[in-house]
Amino acid sequence: MPKAKTKPATAQIHAVVGSDELEVKRVAAELAKQLAPPAAGDFGLETVDGAADNSEQAAARIRSTIEALQTLPFFGGAKVVWLKNVNFLGDNQLARAAAVQSGLEELAAIIEEGFAEGITFLLSATEVDKRRSFYKTLSKRAELQRFDKLDATRAGWEEEAGELVQRLARKRKLRFDNGAFELFVLLTGGDTRQIENELEKIDIYLGSKREIDVDLVRQLVPLSRAGVIFELGNALAERDLERALRLVRRLLDQGESAIGILLVAIIPTVRNLLLAKDLMERHRLPRPHAPFQFISVINRLPATATEHLPRKKDGSINAYALGIAAQNAHRFESAQLVAGMQACLEANLKLVTTQLEHELVLTELVVKLLGAANVGGTSVSRQCPSGSDSRR
Numbered sequence: 103m104p105k106a107k108t109k110p111a112t113a114q115i116h117a118v119v120g121s122d123e124l125e126v127k128r129v130a131a132e133l134a135k136q137l138a139p140p141a142a143g144d145f146g147l148e149t150v151d152g153a154a155d156n157s158e159q160a161a162a163r164i165r166s167t168i169e170a171l172q173t174l175p176f177f178g179g180a181k182v183v184w185l186k187n188v189n190f191l192g193d194n195q196l197a198r199a200a201a202v203q204s205g206l207e208e209l210a211a212i213i214e215e216g217f218a219e220g221i222t223f224l225l226s227a228t229e230v231d232k233r234r235s236f237y238k239t240l241s242k243r244a245e246l247q248r249f250d251k252l253d254a255t256r257a258g259w260e261e262e263a264g265e266l267v268q269r270l271a272r273k274r275k276l277r278f279d280n281g282a283f284e285l286f287v288l289l290t291g292g293d294t295r296q297i298e299n300e301l302e303k304i305d306i307y308l309g310s311k312r313e314i315d316v317d318l319v320r321q322l323v324p325l326s327r328a329g330v331i332f333e334l335g336n337a338l339a340e341r342d343l344e345r346a347l348r349l350v351r352r353l354l355d356q357g358e359s360a361i362g363i364l365l366v367a368i369i370p371t372v373r374n375l376l377l378a379k380d381l382m383e384r385h386r387l388p389r390p391h392a393p394f395q396f397i398s399v400i401n402r403l404p405a406t407a408t409e410h411l412p413r414k415k416d417g418s419i420n421a422y423a424l425g426i427a428a429q430n431a432h433r434f435e436s437a438q439l440v441a442g443m444q445a446c447l448e449a450n451l452k453l454v455t456t457q458l459e460h461e462l463v464l465t466e467l468v469v470k471l472l473g474a475a476n477v478g479g480t481s482v483s484r485q486c487p488s489g490s491d492s493r494r
Contacts, residue, residue, distance in 0.1 A: 114223060115213060116225070117240050118224075119226070119246065119249075120228065120250045122228075122249040122251045126226055127226070129249065130224065139179060146179075147181065147184060148182070149184045150167045150185050151187065153186075154189060157202050160189075160196060160199070160201070164209055165205060168205075168209055171217055171223060174221075179220060181222070183221065183222070185224070185226070186226055191206075191231060191234070191236065193231040207236070210235065213243050225240070260422040264394070270297055277314065282318065283392075288329065288332035289319065330356070331366055334349040335367050337349055338472065341434075341473075342472075343469065350461070360463065364446065364453065368446060368471075369446050372442045375427045375434060378424050378425075381407070382428060389432055390425060392425070396424060397419075401419075449464070449467040
């Protein structure tokens with residue numbers, strides 16, 4: 103997502119950086135087209151490839167950029183010098199090379215001094231070390247835009263990812279139903295490239311149709327490791343025992359540890375269901391049709407009613423996950439969820455202190471949580487045979 107930086111000292115210097123490679127390339131290309139003087143034709147944009155294979159090549163690219171910045175435009179007009187796709191500004195061996203650092207110091211000095219009238223400098227890079235003096239000079243002198251990938255391990259990432267999905271879907275005039283939208287956000291994990299790719303795939307598949315439902319997302323969007331974990335949480339919240347057991351088995355078959363499945367998928371789901379259920383009962387909150395609807399409801403509650411809720415780094419409530427839980431909390435009684443948290447604790451102890459088969463421990467826990475003894479007429483013991491690999 104973009105983050106505003108300092109106001110530029112001059113409109114002659116622009117930088118587009120960040121870990122979201124697709125967005126950096128897209129924005130930089132649009133900016134280059136916008137900045138290039140149309141009357142100058144091919145002479146209006148001078149591009150230097152910043153993707154170097156070694157330090158000598160990187161130093162040569164810096165030298166070419168400096169020469170371009172010091173060369174006046176043809177016929178006294180204007181031009182843009184674009185140092186494109188730079189890969190020697192990060193914290194790596196290439197960036198630390200003496201020849202590269204020397205070249206960057208010289209380029210920084212030129213940026214500080216400023217260029218001749220009519221020359222504009224544009225730099226784009228996906229790996230940038232903010233501690234380097236060159237970056238500090240750039241951030242001080244340039245109109246800088248930063249686009250970083252969302253961190254799907256950070257609380258509250260779903261809200262930012264949801265905004266990104268909605269924005270990109272609107273460009274294609276695609277519409278999600280509520281369940282499909284949440285699932286798509288979780289499966290794509292805020293990765294711009296994957297979101298674009300999956301939306302393009304869905305766009306082609308739908309043809310003239312514009313509505314995306316849950317079944318279509320499950321059919322077309324691949325289940326990554328993170329996707330399986332999120333789907334397991336959804337299956338638990340929806341009390342879909344058969345799907346939950348199938349996903350537990352799939353995660354174990356993929357090499358995921360049983361304790362990891364418990365801590366990352368099962369416990370957070372039960373905890374959020376309990377928190378949402380408690381809020382809805384104590385404050386007589388309606389069941390939301392979408393997670394964002396629940397966020398607005400929570401924000402209207404007094405601070406004393408929400409002080410115990412999980413928070414994001416900025417101190418705001420991590421309400422998206424609670425919103426998903428609130429949509430499904432009606433499927434459970436409060437006492438069931440309290441007992442579920444206790445069952446999670448007992449399963450945790452079994453996994454770390456006993457030799458019990460891990461798949462059996464998780465299977466028994468899921469059945470306790472969802473309150474059923476059979477799956478399609480098949481007993482739990484047959485779902486998890488005693489002869490399976492206990493090392494899981």
